[in-house]
């Protein structure tokens with residue numbers, strides 16, 4: 001069976017920018033599992049109601065419907081043990097969880113104000129008001145205010161990237177010689193930015209840039225060929 005993935009789409013249905021959905025597209029590609037994506041808009045809550053919640057990614061695999069990128073990754077490794085692993089062992093999985101929490105806090109928080117106004121523009125017309133209202137409530141300020149302060153934003157990102165840079169200077173991937181789910185977690189954040197924003201997060205001489213390039217080219221270039229900015 002072909003796995004179906006509900007994947008956040010923009011005004012252009014080929015525009016796919018969710019960092020969490022990118023984790024799963026890379027994971028499925030890494031495992032060589034056939035899948036199709038279903039473009040999904042934030043306000044299409046009924047389309048994913050079977051998952052019992054309102055966020056993507058959601059996958060349908062035969063009779064299984066699952067949500068949450070971390071849970072989906074764990075499921076894929078246990079349901080398909082004869083495919084390349086996302087976690088080589090229990091210890092790698094525990095370390096990847098640390099990467100996930102670092103990424104969702106330090107890295108996403110550093111990237112978000114840099115791309116938020118470009119992100120707003122990318123959403124489907126029917127999602128824009130919902131996106132603005134829900135995020136302004138969360139941030140307790142307007143998106144424009146949230147995006148202000150250019151210098152502070154770059155400094156926060158530079159700080160957040162230090163451990164990643166040091167890691168991928170020593171190893172090809174966060175997971176070592178092969179990409180792992182930890183790589184896809186962090187790569188998802190870069191795909192999020194690349195898909196919507198012309199802002200260059202790292203320069204071409206940065207080891208992070210080379211690491212990202214390897215993943216942009218991996219698995220037939222699924223990520224590199226996706227709609228986005230060549231930054």
Ligand SMILES: N[C@@H](CCC(=O)N[C@@H](CS)C(=O)NCC(=O)O)C(=O)O
Pocket residue numbers: 008018019020021042054055056057067068069070134
């Ligand atoms: N913990 C979830 C987070 C998923 C998530 O936040 N998805 C966003 C899109 S990037 C979403 O669907 N948001 C729906 C909304 O804001 O209503 C995961 O790892 O999959």
